[in-house]
Amino acid sequence: MRKISVKIGLLFFCLIFSMEVCLFFLLHQKIAHSRIDEQLSALVTRGNNHRDVLETYYNQETISHIALMEVKSDTEVVIINEQGEVIISSAEMNHQIQNVLNLAKKDISRNGKVIDDNWKSGAYIATVTPFTAGANKGYLYMFQDTGQIKQLMKQLNRHFLIAGIATAFVTAIIILILSRIIAKPLIKMKEATKKLSQGNFSIQLENNSNDELGELAKSIQLLSSELNHLKTERNEFLASISHELRTPLTYIKGYAEVAKRGHLGMDERLSYLKIITEETTKLTTLVTELLELAQLDNNTFTIQKEVFSVYDSLQKVSQKLLPSFKQAEITLLIVCPENIQILADPVRFEQIIVNLLENARKYSPKGTITTVEVAKRNTGIIISIQDQGKGIPSSDIPLIFERFYRVDKSRSRELGGTGLGLAIVKELIDAHHWDIEVSSKINQGSTFTIIVRDES
Template structure:
């Protein structure tokens, strides 16, 4: 009883057998009642036919002729006068007397049924009055043995029983096939989820059609791919974070030992202490970025929006970054319409542009130009950051917003950041209900496009 196919089969079997039993019972009762009614109608019609003959010739010869006719038939006739005295009969039987004695009321012209209890009584019976010149001169009683009716019903019962057994057998076979067909994809899905729980995400489920089972199979298939991706991403994340944490810690520990154990000149101590400070700062930034990403994952990151003058905001950004660009002999061009306002978090917005412009400066050659351009379209701000750097390979473009993903696999200290900058940028843009996309070509440059809502003039 633990298998779903067995449970479904039993439920379907009970329901269908219940419906079939009800239908069979209803049809059986209807057919039996209809057949008995036909027998009574035929018996009444036969009596009325004899009555019509007797009304034309109500004499002993006609009476005897009718009695003789019925003696060779399956039915019996009794003809009486108006006082219920026997004047003719197809068969002598004491059982007829009690029905005739019970007929104490005047029968209608069309006749009537005086006994229809075919289950318990030996006969079913009808009566038809004989009228001559408007006066009732006698009666025609018709009788039929109920054994023949019961025999007919018995044959009908046998047919119904045979049909019922065939129906039950076919129902059982169909339900077995149907329940297995319904539960087979569910069993395969259960096995697939069991494999997924053990870390095997290479599941493949057959297509079951465009129904709920098909949707479920598709969802499990997508879940397996997502879990596989998340597992790989988690492993890469742990490997990357261990590397990123180990590198500065190694520097800090190594140079601290040197400064502590060796009697170094003042200038060398300053040099090593500077490296320790640099690595400590790098480690602090990495931990802060990881903390921010953890907040994003837990939906606890808060954006403090306020109305800012966007052109003034970008002017301050340009003044802050321009010396670094000049030092690298690079040009920074900021284009923004005046008196443009936006509801945003200025600190987080600055973090977005610092990351993008720092990348543009880091991965571009001396003498190149970086453009930050802002356009207002409706209530949206369209912002592009374009550089003339070495670009991003097409195979790397789908992954550059992933955590710890770096196009430069060498992880050089000159170029390699923590690999979290663009992941944080993407989360910050989404936190502002915005959208960020990237377009790049190798040796030509890269363009980041950001759309932010809620711009006013």
């Protein structure tokens, strides 16, 4: 993972360093041009000052004085008349100076003009200022050796180089620290995902940031919790299915062995065969429900929705379950307006109601009433199945839709349930995009409420 911190560091360094190089280049150009402009402006001003003195006191002494002043400075002056003849020069005439003097003297204003600013390759920078002193007219040239400017630029380049190296060094250190800070949670996440791949789901990622890294850490933590929950559920499922299959098979095998004995009477043999049949029926029901859950999990089943009457569907369910409710001495009451229709899979809808009613019958004592009530609301249809049974402890309510979960484990075989009915109900409710809520009070009964939202 150290590679990613290096990559992040190099990426940031290249980006920031490129920006710094561009900014330094622009700043250098700006300062260099500013300094050159200052030198040229000062040279023009110096020439204008000499021009003013020359026009005021035009004589040989003034001309000599101007030349003498430039001898003692880092600039040179050359004064020529209108015909181009040199009146005086503070420096020895050479071909560089002569070339400047031979330049065309057009568009030269009284305030002077820069006529040579090539400081990089030329020996001088030069300006010219026209003068008029009575009948005497001419031009006053100012020259400055470019060596001083080149030295100034050299120092400026050296300062920028030192500043650039120092900035790059500081930037590299800061980016190195920042990249390690950024990469540190990524390293922890990599180690966490490695543990997940090895089957260790008990990981803890501490990240209190609200940025993308924090969200990623929370997602990995959530994934770990979900995988740990699934692992626990899988182990419990395998243990439960093993127990649920072993028990009826043990009964079937044991009573089959007993029924094979020759000395048994017909009545006794028939009672054993009846037990074998009951256990076979339970086993068949269990296998059927497991296959159905497998189809629900793999999304290999289809929901064929159509509009049908809820009243008619509940009447069919009532006729189907009424014998078992009468045998249990429990009253089944259907309260549903005849004009309510619903968009759903009619077969799956009946399966949901049957499973919930069977669950109510198993856990309700004799002489009680189980009521199915349907009402239309603004947001859809509410279907409530209320019994007067033993109730569900509040701590068990969040778990009743899990597979093989039973509230009363001691009476599970007596009641004949597989612990899969409510799990199938929940899967079918989710497949229809409905909601189901449960409320219960001990020894007063439970209410399962299906919320069917209007899809029109």
